[in-house]
Amino acid sequence: MIDFEKINQQNDTITELSNVLTLLMTDRLLLDTHLSCELFDRYLTNVKEHQDVVERKMISSLLCSKNKQDNKVANDFLEGSKEIRRIVKQYTKKWCNHNRVNSKNLIIGDYDEFIQITKQMFELVLNRIVDETEKLYPLIRKL
Template identity: 40%
Template structure:
């Protein structure tokens, strides 16, 4: 099972990248640089990897647990993961092609990117407050390994 330390490192990196990118993309000239693009796609990769890691490593034990509250928590987060992936995919189709940004309306890009960052950061907050404590309660060894 993935360790809490690994999940924490992933969420810290996602948060850091979203904070830096939120600042960089406001300036159109900086937004169109290869440095910003590299950070943007690093962010994309980190978000996708984090969600995939949770899908693969956390939910199976929770979904088969005999406590309905635990099962419901897993179902809620798994469903949320699917929805975030769907929204994230639509966002990427709109603004990227072949790992490059294609921004025709800079103001709209900044607005939608801020919304995406907020969605992902709220998810991370919910994971820390609700999902990870549930995983710890069910998998006592997970807390020790973390």
């Protein structure tokens, strides 16, 4: 059984975090705080957890459907999910330092590039949430 309430809560949390982080990014001094690093980590963790749930519960259900259109939608979402995972992995590798024990730091060498790439990632994830809400969830409810 798919818990749409939980999924909607995940979407709300991801959206709220991206909004707060976007605001924090307007001030370099705020961005360089430990709290900002924690929020970025929370954002990335929530995106991963949400993708895991959507893939495991929703996309897998559509892939099992005998309807070819459902299969196509599932494959399209799966490809999109792979792309988001790839982007998040690259982002984490470039901008996040998780090597120290119990230490999470952002590594911002080029502030303007960081802002640009982060905003692009936020936009990609938020667009994905809209697509899920408008295209994926209605199909799942029909099953």
